[in-house]
Each structure stands twice: as C-alpha cells, then as structure tokens.
Amino acid sequence: MLKSNKLIIFLVSLPFLMVIIFYSLSEHPGYSDDGNFVRNHEAAIKSEIIAHLAQERQDIKSVTLLPNTARGEYDNGGDVSGHYHIYFTAYVNNNRERTISVELFFPDASIPPFTLFPPNPYKDKGKKMSNWLIGNIEVSEESSK
Numbered sequence: 001m002l003k004s005n006k007l008i009i010f011l012v013s014l015p016f017l018m019v020i021i022f023y024s025l026s027e028h029p030g031y032s033d034d035g036n037f038v039r040n041h042e043a044a045i046k047s048e049i050i051a052h053l054a055q056e057r058q059d060i061k062s063v064t065l066l067p068n069t070a071r072g073e074y075d076n077g078g079d080v081s082g083h084y085h086i087y088f089t090a091y092v093n094n095n096r097e098r099t100i101s102v103e104l105f106f107p108d109a110s111i112p113p114f115t116l117f118p119p120n121p122y123k124d125k126g127k128k129m130s131n132w133l134i135g136n137i138e139v140s141e142e143s144s145k
Contacts, residue, residue, distance in 0.1 A: 033122040034072035034086045037129065038065060038104075049090070049102060052134050060139075063100070064091040072121075074111050084109035084121050084128075085135065092139065103135030 038045060046063045053060045070088040084106040092098045109121035109128040121128050 032070065032072075033120075034070040034088075035068060037072075037086065037122075038070045038088055039067075041132075045102075045104070048134050049100070049137065052137060053100075053139070058139060060092050060100075062093055064094065066090055066099075082111045083107055084111070099140045101136075101138040103137070105133045105135040107131060107133065 042065055046065070049063050050060060066089045070086055072084060072086045074084055075082045086104040086106075088102055088104075090100050090102060092100055106121065106129060108131045111119060
C-alpha cells in the first residue's frame, strides 16, 4: 500500500514537474519571437519612433515599450508575395494614458506566392529580419483631466 501511494503521488506530480522543467529551459519564458525581437532591438526602435514622430511635429520626447504586446503576422499578398509585420504598443512621455500603436515592416521577410503555410521568419538566421522599417504609428489623443 505504501508503494502504491508513492506511485500515485509521483504520477499526479509528473505534469507539474514537466511544466516546471520546460519553463526553466526556455530562453525567454513569456516572450514570443516577436517580443524577443522588439526587446533585443529596443534602443534602435525607440530612436526610430521618436525621429519619425518628430517629422510629424509630435511633441514626444520618450517612448516606453510595453512588454508582451508584440505580435507578428504576414499580410495577405494574394497571388503576389506578402510581407511580415510586427505590431506593438508603447507609452509616450511616461504617460500611461497616452499610447502609440507601432508597426514594424520587414520587406526581406516576404512570403512567396501560393504558399500553403507561411514560413517562420525567425527560423532562417539570414538577413530576413535585419532590414526593418517603421510602418504606421497611431498616436492616441491626450486624455483631458
């Protein structure tokens, strides 16, 4: 009876042990490939955003990227190739009430036409994800207090 109790306890705790081991072995738990890309290039992305908004005469001095908001997707190119985009959100001027939605555009990470499954742009370590441009930036209105 003592042996069967230990076996039951082991079998019940096995899924929890597997989750803990998987979580500890992952490189950046909680971040997607897109989130890791944004975190790894944060300084360059911030400077590009501020420069882009300065051209539009926006009074923005600092940008704080929000974690876990990055999501990537291919656009539908139809019978021509589509491109990869990453969308994420950031605070502006350390004001949590004022945010921007940013799009990064990757022209080299294109998907060929007539592909059934979109490829993973992070799988190839080539120059697919090294060339990026700022796409659309939507600035929220300043809230009146």
